[in-house]
Amino acid sequence: MELIRLQGVDFAYDGRPPVLRGLDFSLSAGQRLGILGPNGAGKSTLFMLCLGLLRPQAGAVYGLGRACREERDFRALRREVGYLFQDPEDQLFSLTVAEDVAFGPLNLGLGRERALELVDGTLGKLGLAGFQRRVTYHLSGGEKRLVSLATVLAMQPRAVLLDEPSNGLDEERSATLERVLMDSELSWAMVSHDRAFLERTCQRVLVLKNGRLQG
Amino acid sequence: MARPSPPAPRQATTHPLDHAPAPGLAARLDPRGKVVVALAYSLLLALCPGPLAPALGLGFSLGLAVWSGLGWRVFWRRALAVNAFVAFLWLFLPWRLGLGPAGGQITLSYNPQGLALAGLITLKANAIFLAVVxxxxxxxxxxxxxxxxxxxxxxxxxxxxxxxxxYLHVMRREYLRLRQAMAVRCFTPGSNLHTYRSLAQLIGVLVLRSLDRSERVYQAMLCRGFAGTFWLLDHFHWRRRDTVFCSLGGAAILSLGLVQWGGTLWN
Structure with missing residues (x-):
């Protein structure tokens, strides 16, 4: 099943040369894609377009097989496809880890009990058991990264867009992350500068260059 | 809008969220009771016109400070900050500006009422500050x-x-990073235009970064299905010690009120 498709998308930030030109991209359930590209090639921009955080100047975005134009159209898509931001500081806005992880599940309308189960389960899987009451801004960089992954996974998405997930993780944490991802049923698109990591974890690696994806 | 999530059943206290780390009795009390008592106590002391109740209150507050088990370090630095402001009152309040008999010339005379007022404010400020901390x-x-x-x-x-x-913490870290970036390029602040210009730039960059960050935080929240509701996870359990604490607090506040206004009520 097709989760996301971008068709002939053009995008430029205000007053800057275009980043993406006629870009086509799709992610289906069961796919695991890696995306490589030089700095400033528009990798994060691509993800933001997929989830409606930015709107393309030309082209179309399809989510779950339906054309998405307005904020409303993207809401259903965001339940199915999570997004791990490049900077965990952007993602963790609550004071405690448990609250942050529970935020998504509560937004989905799951009750408190179920949300807390998901908090415990997800943190446990990521090797963060006992982190529930930790204060988010006192976590180390690597811990923040894993907790922000937990906030995404706790919503039980079908796919995730991962923006440099292994960045800033030590070997042990990086291995945990890889194991959790590989053991899951998730599909993903993953941006990284680490080609070896992409080749281990993805079925295909695409290169974003000159505003387009090349296989 | 913040809305409490559905309350947990009472027996579910085994969850780690329901247990706060508890060094002393003060830390284990229900924060709702403490907030209410602190507010009522501060309000009453602030309204007192005479020195007797605030002086008694300072005694109460000192007792609270010792009982809280926070250690004198916590209070010491904050007390300095509070009393630095109060010191200005002692400097300015005891003097009265007036016009001389001939007019035109300005006189400065000593005013004992001002001194009493400065004393009263000092008492109140310290009593309230100690209790709130x-x-x-x-x-x-x-x-x-x-x-x-x-x-x-x-x-x-x-x-x-x-x-x-x-995000205060994030901004502080960003500020420190920027300052370090300036320092490694040999920036030494002085009182010259270059310093003011650089510091103005630093503040400008901080504001811009915060704006960008707020945008990204909001986007990240949207991605997790944010639709305007902030959820509260923690729920407190009112225990007998909270009732005891609030009763004692209420009694203290009442007795201070009686000391202050009891006479007028009686007549």
Whole structure:
């Protein structure tokens, strides 16, 4: 099943040369894609377009097989496809880890009990058991990264867009992350500068260059 | 809007969220009770016209400070900050400006009432400050925020507090990073135009970065299905010690009130 498709998308930030030109991209359930590209090639921009955080100047975005134009159209898509931001500081806005992880599940309308189960389960899987009451801004960089992954996974998405997930993780944490991802049923698109990591974890690696994806 | 998530059944206290780390009795009390007592106590002392009740209050507050088990270090630095402001009152209040008999010339005369007023303010400020730090400082900051939300303070206000507190740390770190970046390029602040210009730039960059960050934080929240509701996870359990604490606090406040206004009521 097709989760996301971008068709002939053009995008430029205000007053800057275009980043993406006629870009086509799709992610289906069961796919695991890696995306490589030089700095400033528009990798994060691509993800933001997929989830409606930015709107393309030309082209179309399809989510779950339906054309998405307005904020409303993207809401259903965001339940199915999570997004791990490049900077965990952007993602963790609550004071405690448990609250942050529970935020998504509560937004989905799951009750408190179920949300807390998901908090415990997800943190446990990521090797963060006992982190529930930790204060988010006192976590180390690597811990923040894993907790922000937990906030995404706790919503039980079908796919995730991962923006440099292994960045800033030590070997042990990086291995945990890889194991959790590989053991899951998730599909993903993953941006990284680490080609070896992409080749281990993805079925295909695409290169974003000159505003387009090349296989 | 902040809305409490459905309350947990009472027996579900085994969850780690329901247990706060508890060094002393003050820290284990329900923060809702402490917030209410601290507020009522501060309000009463602030309204007292005479020195007797505030002086007694200072005694109470000192007792609270010792009982809170926070250690004198916590109080010492804050006391210095509070009393630095109060010192200005001692400097300015005891003097009265007036016009001389001939007019035109300005006289400065000593005014003992001003001195009494400065003394009263010092008493009140320190009594309130000690009590508030002893009561609120012994809870974790997020417990205080939750208590405010549970006390039905407007949701937007609580959310604002929480986000402010959360991102204050991020901004401080960003500020320090920028200062370090300036320092490694041999920036030494002095009182010259170059310093003012550089510091103005630093502040400008901080503001811009914060704006960008707020945008990204909002986007990240949208990605997790944010639709305007902030959820409260922590729930407090009112215990007998909280009732005892609030009764004692209420009695203390009442007796201070009686000391201050009892005479007028009696007549």
């Amino acid at each position: 002893a009561l609120l400082g012994s809870s974790q900051i997020n417990d205080i925020f939750h208590a405010l939300a549970h006390l039905r303070l407007p949701a937007k206000l609580v959310t604002l507090f929480v986000l402010f507190y959360r």
